[in-house]
Every structure is written in C-alpha cells, then in structure tokens.
Amino acid sequence: MKTVGWHASHELYPPGKLIRLARRAEGAGFRAAMCSDHFHPWTPQQGESGFAFSWLGAALQATRLPFGSVCCPFGRYHPAVVAQAAGTLAEMYPGRYWLALGTGQALNESITGGAWPAKPERRAYLREAVDVIRALWSGETVTHRGLVRVEGARLYTRPAAPPLLFGAALTAETAEWVGSWADGLLTVGHEPDRRRAVVDAFHRGGGEGKPMALQAAVGYAPDEGEAWGDARARWPVAGLGQDLLQDCPAPERIAAAAAAVRAEDLRGKLRVSSDPGRHVDWIRGDFAAGFGAVYLHFIGRGPDRFIDAFAEKVLPAC
Template sequence: MVELGYTLSSEEHPPNDLVEHATRAEDAGFDFLSISDHFHPWTSQQGNSPFVWSTLGGVAHATDDIPVGIGVTCPIMRYHPTIVAQATATVAAMLDGRFVFGVGTGELLNEHVVGEHWPEHAVRLEMLEESVEIIRKLWTGDQVSHHGEHYSVQNARLFTLPEETPPILVSAYGKRSAQTAADIGDGFWSVGPQDTVDTWEDAGGDGPRYTQLQVCYAESEDEAVETAYEWWPNSALPGELSAQLPTPVHFEQACQMVEKADIAESSIVTSPDPEAHVESIQTAVDAGYDHVYVHQIGPDQEACFEFYENEVFPAVENADFG
C-alpha cells in the first residue's frame, strides 16, 4: 500500500508555521512528512527559507510518531560532509528512528552562496558519492580521517549518535544519476512520476521510493490556478533551468515566460475533485513509487489538510493501487 506524506515547504513558510503544519499533518492522518532544504526560495513571492536543521528540531519535539524525511539536502558545497554528518546524527537522535535522509546534487540557487565554482553535473555526482562515504564513516562513531579527491577530514568523531542509523535516499533525474543512486543509496527520491525509477531498479536499486506531487487545493480550479501562478510559477520552467539559475531574481525573470495557461496544463493538480488527486497518486504508484508526498502550494495549508482528511483519504481507501 502506498504511503501518503505532506510537504513542509521551507520556501513558503516561516519555521514556527512549518512546525505547526507538521503537527497538523500528523493529526490529519498523513503517513510521513518531507521538508525541503534551501538557502533561497525560488522567488521573492515565496518569501522564506529557514535553516532546515533548526526547524527539524522543532518538528521532532512537536510531533509524536510520524516519520520525517528531508528532501533533499545537497551535502557537497554549502555544507561540508562532516557538518552534514553531525546535523543528521543529531536530528536522527531527536526523531528516534523516524528520520529519513534524502540527498542530491543540488541547485546553483542554494549552493553558490559560499563562493565556490559550480561544477558540471558529472563532477557533482562524484562529490555526492564521496560525501555519502564520509557521512557513513562518521555515523559509525569512529574517529575518521579522509583525504579524497574533493574533501579532507581530519580526526573527526561524532559523539552524539542515533540508536538507529537513518537510511540515505538519493535523488536522481537521469540514467547516470540513477545508477549512482543505486550504488550508494538505501532508496530513491524524486519529484514527479518519471521513468528514472526503472533505471534505478535495473541498476540494482532497492528500498523505499519517494516522489512529490504538486497540488493547489482551493474552492474552485480557477482560484487554485491563480494561486499556483502567483506562488509557484517556477514549476513550469523547462529543462535544467532550475539547477542553473543563481538567484530568486533570475527565477523571477525566467518566470515571465510562464502564463496561467502553462500552470493549468502542468502536472500541478488544481482540481477540487478528490478523484483528480487520487488519479495523480495512482500515476505515481504506476511509475513505481511507494511513498507519495503532497506539496500544497500557497498560504492556505489548512484548506488542504481538511480536504485530504475528509475527502481524499476516504477516496484513497476505496481505490485499488494494485
């Protein structure tokens, strides 16, 4: 059976609100949470980008049993792998067996802030692989020194460790990254149904498979399209722009190409009919995913909580996701 999660959108909400959304999602009956790790929002309209590791501390204390995944962190530039290892070990200890760690090769939007050269994707994959190796070594609690192609670690040891090591799920969008994800990860993380999961499985990938669905629930579809156009036009940008633009201003300039019709025709679910949401979940399940989490676009999160609790979840229970 598919598990349904809820996105804590760091780009759109301040940290205390994200903690409240986490508790509301747990009360509404969602199976897990995903939270984003950004330094910048995509556009100034979104208006937020709190430090995810601080927010996760609040979420750990405010929730009871719901698993929490970070989707995803880029542990190759803005953070050194040793710092990521310490941050994840602490959060995993606080969440006590319900933390899932997603990693990926990142976007220039977030990583360029430290002033380092932005490598091509093949190099970033190499950096990700080495970073994950370092993180796993440090999670053992042993003293670690490492002198690799991209990173050096000297006499580092973590003293605060979780009882259970969290799984590392690796994000991928193409054949080469899917193969790397299969080699180094404990599961797969993506955004939107795509055939990359098949490549990952063919390469020997095993474990849970996470994907995100973009939705905007409102009383009418026109209202939902308007909200999505105002708050999340970046979802309609083509190709690899999202990985290559450096600032929210650049995204705003690029989003001038996006029309409301593009949002209406995109993969964002804007219908207030619960069956449209069930169909979108079915599409993800058919693509091979067993964890599907929902990103409600815009400021009105409560309307989506009520809609899923009262209408979508009952429809999902009656659906056959075989």
C-alpha cells in the same frame, strides 16, 4: 504499507507557521512528513527560507510523525556537518528521520563564494560525501583527501541505527546512478511514462527492492481557476528548465525567467485540480508504480483548507 505524507515548504511559509501546519496535518491523518532545505527561496515572491535542521528538531518534538529532508552535502554544508546534524536527529528520534542527498542548486550552495561545479563534478562530490557520512555514522575516524576534504573527524554522538540515506533524482539517468549507492530513491511527481522510466532506471542501477518515495507539487482550491491561478503565482518555477534552476545563483534572476511562464506551461508538471477524485487517482498511480510514500507539497493558498479537504476526501480513498 502505503503512506501519504505532507511536505513542509520552507519557501512559502515561516518556520513557526510550518510547525502549526505539521500538527494540523498529523491530526488530519497525514502519516509522515518531509521538508525542503534551501538558503534562498526560488523567487523573492515566495518570501521565506527557514533553516531546515533547526526546524526538524522542533517538528519531530511537536509531532509523532516520521520526517525526512533533502539537502546537498557540499557547498554551504560540509558532509561531516551533515552527518552530525542528521545523526543527532536520528539519535533523539530513533526510526523517525531519513535523509535524502542530491547535487543541489547554485541558488543555495554558491553563497559561500566558491565556483559552482558542472553536474559531473557535483556527482563526484556527492559520491565522496556519501562515503564520508556513512563512515562517520559507523564510528570511524575519517580523513579523506579528494574533492571532499576531511581531517580526523569522528562523531561521538551517533544514533543506534543510522538514518536511511535516499538519493534524490529527477531523471532516469540520475536514478540509475542513485540505485548503485543509495538506500532508497526520492523523486518528483512525473507523468506516468517519465515516472516509469525513473523507476525502471533506479531498479536497473541496483535499486530493486529498495524503498521509493515521491514528492508531488499539488494545487487545490474549490474553484479550478483559483487553483491554477495560485499555481502560476506561487510556483511558476515548475515551468522552467532544470539547467536554469540548477545553475542560476539568484532568486531575482529565476523570478525574471518565471515571469514569462503561463498557467498552460505548468500542465503536466504540477498536479492541479479542484476535483479531489483527480488527486486520489494521481496518488493511486504512484502507489501502483511502486512508491511506498507520496509527499504532497501544496503550492496554493489556504494550507489549512487544503489539509482539511484532503483529510475528508482524499486520504481515506488512498
């Protein structure tokens, strides 16, 4: 079954408003949801950054939607704490929560004061963290002394069935690696050629037959100029390089770099259009590429208007 979901952007809205929007999205016909997990927003202008695990408990109670989230299980989190937090959600709401893991950004993980590792070391951290989390969910008492250190940890509250553990990947190289260990793939809304490369690499790495989900950053307003203006004002980070976004520790420094981003720099990186039919085509393309779920991350103003317009003109056509 193909699913169009709604993405809760903790960077753009306070947690209380996101609960209200989650209810509205459910009532409008969105059939699933997911959320970001940041300590800082990308830029100070975005203005918010609620704690995802607290919010997820409330959102799962406030709706009947299945939810997922993506986090880095080292740095500000320890993998045993991630296993406990995610396992608790899965015990309270069986079958309604999945977790995606990635190598994170210095923006969020460097707040603990440790050195920010290079990408190969972050991958090694993540791979060890995955094994620790799965072992804890299976009921083992875990002692692990590698890049990740765990001493005698055991989860006494565990779900009957562990959550699906997705791997987050932006590039084909990472997608191929993720295919070797993850239960599924989470990626972003690439252009068709890059999307195909990511999917092919995931399958090549061992992901054939596993579920795939995609998060698409979406801009919409009745006026095309307004839609692009909102995208430039509220999500200019889409025009920045991944090295900067992964390695820069301060929202102010990211904002300074983003000040030079123009609306034309965002074309092909955000799905912005005033035409609902264009959004339908994008989503249909994702489904045709093999994705079972597409989560729409609205980056404009007027989230209620977006939900209502897509409920009327986009969701029924997908």
